Amino acid sequence: MADDKVSRRDFITKSSIAASTTLAGAAAGSADVHAAEEHLQSDYSVRTKALVSVLTNKRLINPATMDAVVDYYENKVGPHIGARVVAKSWLDADYRQRLLADARAVAREDNLTGAQGTDLVAVENTPHVHNLVVCTLCSCYPWPLLGLPPAWYKDTAYRAQAVIDPRGVLSKFGLELGDDVEVRVWDSTAEIRYLVIPERPAGTEGMSETELASLVTRDSMIGAEKIELPA
Ligand SMILES: [Co+2]
Numbered sequence: 227m228a229d230d231k232v233s234r235r236d237f238i239t240k241s242s243i244a245a246s247t248t249l250a251g252a253a254a255g256s257a258d259v260h261a262a263e264e265h266l267q268s269d270y271s272v273r274t275k276a277l278v279s280v281l282t283n284k285r286l287i288n289p290a291t292m293d294a295v296v297d298y299y300e301n302k303v304g305p306h307i308g309a310r311v312v313a314k315s316w317l318d319a320d321y322r323q324r325l326l327a328d329a330r331a332v333a334r335e336d337n338l339t340g341a342q343g344t345d346l347v348a349v350e351n352t353p354h355v356h357n358l359v360v361c362t363l364c365s366c367y368p369w370p371l372l373g374l375p376p377a378w379y380k381d382t383a384y385r386a387q388a389v390i391d392p393r394g395v396l397s398k399f400g401l402e403l404g405d406d407v408e409v410r411v412w413d414s415t416a417e418i419r420y421l422v423i424p425e426r427p428a429g430t431e432g433m434s435e436t437e438l439a440s441l442v443t444r445d446s447m448i449g450a451e452k453i454e455l456p457a
Pocket residue numbers: 361362363364365366367414415416
């Protein structure tokens with residue numbers, strides 16, 4: 227990277243101003259903020275490459291193993307796995323009950339625990355309860371079931387507002403909930419990850435597990451949307 231020390235210090239000052247401006251929501255979308263964010267992104271990516279190269283040269287990591295891990299989370303693990311769990315829970319009452327009682331045990335049975343030995347908790351949406359998942363501290367997420375988290379899940383604004391004003395956040399996502407619906411927010415940790423079992427949409431009677439799974443979206447399993455049948 228061509229940055230000398232002065233311009234680098236200057237950049238750090240600018241990007242922290244940009245970050246606080248973004249947080250305040252005052253200038254989201256301004257060219258300055260975007261320029262600083264892009265700069266920050268490229269700075270992280272350069273630092274990451276440098277770190278990988280140092281660790282590889284010291285033979286502390288193997289690039290082939292790293293590639294395999296990235297490929298695993300990018301291509302093999304994804305929301306299709308959680309979607310299958312949801313579809314199965316819609317069809318099989320006994321499975322659903324066991325899932326809600328002890329999701330970790332069910333995930334272990336189905337070989338869905340992944341590398342992390344985290345606890346998994348399943349919560350169900352009903353006409354009167356809507357569950358929303360967040361990680362206020364960072365971005366803890368049920369990777370083995372949903373793959374990589376969406377960018378908004380890691381966003382400071384989402385993490386802060388989801389616990390303060392979940393209805394407002396859901397409304398921004400296009401989901402307006404009636405006053406008779408209780409909203410429950412689940413704060414994930416390094417130890418506990420949550421999976422939302424969305425409501426099965428009407429008009430799906432007689433569908434197979436595969437057909438049902440194809441309707442289940444990633445965001446519905448975070449509680450950020452309801453599943454709608456395609457028109
Ligand atoms: Co976290």
